[in-house]
Amino acid sequence: MKVRFVLVRPRNPLNIGASSRAMANFGFGDLAVVKPYAPVWREAKSAVGGEPVLKAARDFASVEDALGDCALVVGTTAVRERRTDRPVVSLPDLGDYLRKHHPDIRNGTARAAILFGPEKTGLSGPYLARCQFWLTIPTDPACPSMNLGQAVALCAYEWARAGGTTAPVNAGTDLPPATIEDRRRLARHAAEAFDAVRFLPFLSAAEKIKKIRQRLLHWNLRRPDVALLHGFFRFVLKDRPRAP
């Protein structure tokens, strides 16, 4: 997706850096800053080890200038009780919402902008009024207000996911799971080993196997687990007479 992240009057240079880093983490590179305080902007741009995203970031004198080529403008806000005629979309629902209402954004043929307000106050009314919909992060009502860099990280994560652009994850070399037949054999072997050491003598062989199988079912066993347990039972049984 083509998404421009727009920070309106950020006050803390570290937040500009953190925002650019989080954007890069999720494959976004288009950062715009509207009316930054001059020293803040200078300090952010000159940070040692700054991301390429930060180096390429542009500043604009007005939000209009920053949004000119965007087909969709989205405002972030924590203020949920504000009366509005705009749709308010909770961040986890973003993918569904874009799929339904903005397919051109989702398939990358049009550009979206997402606005973030100043740290202390968030986006004020006139900025929110320019947005087609509002995006809100479902935070705890006891502590609703998020750090700017973290809010940008969450939005970048969710926009990347909404576009299906997140990198696929290597599922790892997961070990083959034990089959039902593996468990059945293991339960029989366990019952023999239990008998050999006279554990649970008051249960019949059938009851013992049933009890063991009931427990084994939950264990999420893999092939190496099965081999390890069979090995142990073999050694327990070695050179012992079976119980009568």
Next chain:
Amino acid sequence: MKVRFVLVRPRNPLNIGASSRAMANFGFGDLAVVKPYAPVWREAKSAVGGEPVLKAARDFASVEDALGDCALVVGTTAVRERRTDRPVVSLPDLGDYLRKHHPDIRNGTARAAILFGPEKTGLSGPYLARCQFWLTIPTDPACPSMNLGQAVALCAYEWARAGGTTAPVNAGTDLPPATIEDRRRLARHAAEAFDAVRFLPFLSAAEKIKKIRQRLLHWNLRRPDVALLHGFFRFVLKDRPRAP
């Protein structure tokens, strides 16, 4: 859900503060820090305007101490190509994964811990080896490594979402799950029983316990399973001299 966020050797006090803030944003309050550098910890704890979460945060001398009462330990890692037999779960899939494999965590009857490594290096192998599954944030391969406070924010957001809403939990999971301490005791007992029957004689006691613990981690054990296995090991050991 009951989730403990565990920071291992964080180097930057600001990251501890940012992590506690993000946790509070999503309703989490249990922060543990393992082996923090003393000045880092002092500075973080004394921060003006620190969150209640930060004030209540505890430091531990070892990761074991921090995890004792947890039934599930999850490690965060960016290293996707590492060869592993652990499931690697992508953050957006967390809810589904917990629903399927750890309903007791999802419904809040058992506690999970989620480990975050130091800023520069992430979690090293020995820490990852203690985890039942690995959680990875699907970042862009060109810029995979996230800021710690932002990674914590994303995990808090996704854990909160994973615990919300929907789906009754499947039956038969009402038995209390085994804790990490239960597993530790069980692994020691198993190693003694292995010795008694001279199973795996080529491994040292430490290697044996390590091997057993690695396997046990996956088994989704309940208290009755723990009792059953201890009972069996007791009978295997009965009237036998310990191996030299």
